[in-house]
Amino acid sequence: MAESGGGLRLLMVSDxxxxxxxxxxxxxxxxxxxxxxxxxxxxxxxxxxxxxxxTPSYPEIRLAVRPRAALARMADAFAPTAVHVATEGPLGWAMRAICLARGWPFTTSFHTKFPEYLHARTGIPPRFAWAVLRRFHESGAGTFAATPSLREELALRGFTKVRAWTRGVDLDLFRPEPRDPWEGLPRPVFLYAGRVAVEKNIETFLRLDLPGSKVVVGDGPQRRALQARFRSAHFAGWRQGEALAAAYAGADVSVFPSRTDTFGLVILEAMACGTPVAAYPVTGPLDVIAGSGAGVLDEDLGRAAKAALECDRARCRAHAERYSWEACAEAFRQQLVPVRS
Structure with missing residues (x-):
């Protein structure tokens, strides 16, 4: 992005x-x-x-109510040279409307397969939500998407302004040592980390016939029900920072059961801690894991989890080292568009 003076003034709006x-x-x-x-x-x-x-059925996430007027005042006070609308919630739609009304170009990013999430929660056919999302993103100057398979899918669904923007991992925080021993739990330890919500498909993981122990690190609206039904699993709650890194490093395999994520940062975090990942061969895992030797993809998730036990932990770390947050930030910056040319 071209700029003048002392640098970029970026307004980022996210629900x-x-x-x-x-x-x-x-x-x-x-x-x-x-x-x-x-x-x-x-x-x-x-x-x-x-x-x-x-949010209905997800009270931990709160949505702004009629934010447009206040958001417009904030935008004027900040006087941005670039605008990025990160999500398609009430704030995202309000900022989109402000930009269109003022003739400000803006970029967007595609983080979540919301049509599939909505279908999982309500049964609404995904095609309706895809039409809404296409309208939202196509009004901008570019839509950032993390992986080749996601960009290909968006193009097939009629998105015409898709741009590449990968992800990174904190290699200083997420490292192979120290490891949480998960004392008292039989080995091997299979770990899920992330939100405990229906769209993450955690129940499939918990139903797998695996040796050792299953651990769930995270929280969310489905935790209470799953914890009551799967009493042999260990629910550890949210962990962040060093505690999260130790949880990954102490596991034998990280299982990623989602079929709807667009990348899966937890995949990189686990690998950076030396822990191989088992996942379905879908968008995100296909791009990050396939051919790396740092995990196993299979439509039989249980088979993938057992096979991942044989992965070389040093190779997992080496693969994660290819992903840098610095490169991610620079790619993001370079693809922003100026509000005024």
Missing amino acids: AWTPQVNGVVRTLSTVSALLRRRGDAVEVVGPERFRTVP
């Missing part, structure tokens, strides 16, 4: 922001911090600045 804990928040917060470190001014507007209501 996913702290205190939420998920891959979208982790990506946006990390990229924002790196851009600020290089001298850019970055203003992130999330739901915490507005009156909010809980």
